[in-house]
Amino acid sequence: MTAEPRSDGVVTLRPWTAADAQALVDCLDGDEQITRWLDGIPQPYTLADALAYIGGIGEQAFAVTDAQDGRVLGSIGLRWNEPHDVAEVGYWLRREARGRGVTTRALALVTKVAFVEGAARVQLRAAVGNDASRRVAEKAGFRLEGVLRSAHWSPRLQRRVDWAMYSLLPGDA
Numbered sequence: 001m002t003a004e005p006r007s008d009g010v011v012t013l014r015p016w017t018a019a020d021a022q023a024l025v026d027c028l029d030g031d032e033q034i035t036r037w038l039d040g041i042p043q044p045y046t047l048a049d050a051l052a053y054i055g056g057i058g059e060q061a062f063a064v065t066d067a068q069d070g071r072v073l074g075s076i077g078l079r080w081n082e083p084h085d086v087a088e089v090g091y092w093l094r095r096e097a098r099g100r101g102v103t104t105r106a107l108a109l110v111t112k113v114a115f116v117e118g119a120a121r122v123q124l125r126a127a128v129g130n131d132a133s134r135r136v137a138e139k140a141g142f143r144l145e146g147v148l149r150s151a152h153w154s155p156r157l158q159r160r161v162d163w164a165m166y167s168l169l170p171g172d173a
Contacts, residue, residue, distance in 0.1 A: 024050035
């Protein structure tokens with residue numbers, strides 16, 4: 001894992017620490033958009049959930065923070081395939097930080113991390129109706145490859161969800 005912070009002067013990516021647990025709870029607990037689109041995030045979201053996430057869930061996760069004051073704005077992570085040549089990105093942002101380009105900046109930074117670490121492909125999936133997440137991918141230069149129809153059962157929505165699949169290759173950047 002890349003231990004040193006990554007920054008563009010507006011946002012910084014850094015490893016999560018146990019000291020961030022309450023900030024995670026403050027960001028995630030009861031957020032309607034996160035609840036709607038990210039059914040893998042428990043609701044209510046507790047301190048125990050936050051500590052389990054920080055302890056490691058099989059992805060290379062980074063806290064997305066304000067570069068000026070260090071405030072936690074969200075999370076972004078890479079989940080690598082077995083040969084460590086394809087990374088899939090997942091992200092979320094706290095309610096009050098949305099709509100300012102923060103996630104697009106974080107996505108650009110984490111994509112650079114992935115390419116430095118040997119990714120031949122960085123991909124992400126967003127629910128077809130999740131327009132905000134899809135805009136983030138497109139603004140960061142990711143290309144829509146197609147729609148994975150009925151790709152995921154959402155227990156919260158009680159229905160199957162279509163995912164839009166995006167990718168970025170080293171030559172695209």
